[in-house]
Structures are given as structure tokens and as C-alpha cells.
Amino acid sequence: MKKIKWADVRLVLMIGVMIFLYSFSTMRNEARKIVKTDVEFTGENNPFVTHETVNNLLIQNFNGSSSIRKDKLDLNSLEHTLDKNKMIEKVEVYATIDGTLKALVTQKTPIARVSNEKGSYYIDYQGEEMPLSDTYTARVPLLSGEVNEENRAGLVDVFKKIHDDDFLKKNITGVQILPTGSMMMTNRNYDYRILFGKSINVDKKFNNYKAFYQHSLRDTLVGQYKMINLKFTQQVVCTK
Known part of the structure; x- marks a missing residue:
């Protein structure tokens, strides 16, 4: 009968705990709801597009809901919607841990x-x-x-x-x-x-x-x- 190597057991347990905590935190993060939006303009600060306009475009994609689960977000769809605006050159949309939907907007020059x-x-x-x-x-x-x-x-x-x-x-x-x-x-x-x-x-x-x-x-x-x-x-x- 082989002798149990407790060092190996502890290592396996630690890896298991880490996987569990990572999965748990990921699930909790995905279950969080988007509670607000934040629009930031990069490059030349010419107000061809207002914060309100971008915010409205984002909210329209929530079907009027004031909050939505992060795992239900389609970030590519949001970016595509904003990219169609003829005043916008490119946009990056992402969700933060605290439930903020952030849009980095570069306007056309x-x-x-x-x-x-x-x-x-x-x-x-x-x-x-x-x-x-x-x-x-x-x-x-x-x-x-x-x-x-x-x-x-x-x-x-x-x-x-x-x-x-x-x-x-x-x-x-x-x-x-x-x-x-x-x-x-x-x-x-x-x-x-x-x-x-x-x-x-x-x-x-x-x-x-x-x-x-x-x-x-x-x-x-x-x-x-x-x-x-x-x-x-x-x-x-x-x-x-």
C-alpha cells in the first residue's frame, strides 16, 4: 500500500478551492446587474455627439429596462449599434465589476x-x-x-x-x-x-x-x- 503524500493532497485541495472560488466569483459577477452607464470621449473633445445621445443608444438596447444582468449583455451588438452613428469613428463597450456599463467613444475628425x-x-x-x-x-x-x-x-x-x-x-x-x-x-x-x-x-x-x-x-x-x-x-x- 502506497503511503499518502499529504503535500500532494494539500496541493490538490488548494487547486480545488481556487477553482471553486473562481467559479463562484465569476457566477456572482455575471449575475450582477448593470445599474448605470458611463460615457467617456477620447481624442479631440468636440461635442458632435453628446453623452445623452450615447446613453440613449445604450438604454435602447436594454429594451427600456433600467437594469440588466451582465451575462445577458451582448457587447458586440452594443458596439455595432454605436458604430453605425455617422459621428462616431469607433467605440469600445465593457462592463465593470461594480455594474457600470462603460463606453469609450472616439468621434470622427x-x-x-x-x-x-x-x-x-x-x-x-x-x-x-x-x-x-x-x-x-x-x-x-x-x-x-x-x-x-x-x-x-x-x-x-x-x-x-x-x-x-x-x-x-x-x-x-x-x-x-x-x-x-x-x-x-x-x-x-x-x-x-x-x-x-x-x-x-x-x-x-x-x-x-x-x-x-x-x-x-x-x-x-x-x-x-x-x-x-x-x-x-x-x-x-x-x-x-
């Missing part, structure tokens, strides 16, 4: 506002259309003219450069798409227009413009310029 005969809307950082908000107006350049599948990618590239550059973001106020496909821009501080051309050599053109602007601060005649031509990447042509 508009980089231009389109205004033409087809209507008015934003273009977001991903190049997608984004509706205007009833609660907040983004300070982004106004884009006029025809936006289509042929020029959209180039336009998005231009506006992303503007958005990501502190100087351009403050300076460029509008872009008009000409019938030729070239872009004409307006600036915040002077009356001259900027003939940017088409969406090629974008970095070089903007660097040329920033160099011109720095130089123009020392030029008392800058207020007399009517046109700043950036189409030629080797030089900036100014006309009065």
Missing part, C-alpha cells in the same frame, strides 16, 4: 466642410462623408466646387496636411475647386488668393507657401498682392 449645390457636410480624416452636427460646428476650411471620386483622394490628402500643420490650420480658411481641377485657397489674414493647382507636390507647395509667408511679414507690400501662385514648385509667383 472633420477636416473640411463641403458646401455646394448638392448640400453641406463634412469630410472626415478617413475621407468619408460626415453629417453636420446640431450641437457643434467645427472650425475647418470651407470647400466649394465639385467633389467626386476622381478628386476626392487628392483633396483628402491636401486637407489632412492642413489639419496636421498648426500654421496651415490657422491660416487656410477655404478652398475652391475650379473647373480645371485646380484649387484656389483663401487665407485668414490677407485678401490675396492662393492658386494651389492640383493635388500634386503637396508638401513642396505648402513649404513654399510657409516660406513666402515668413518672408512676407517683412514685406510692407504684402497687402497689395492679389494672387500667390504655388503651381510652380521651384518658385512662388506673386501678382498685384
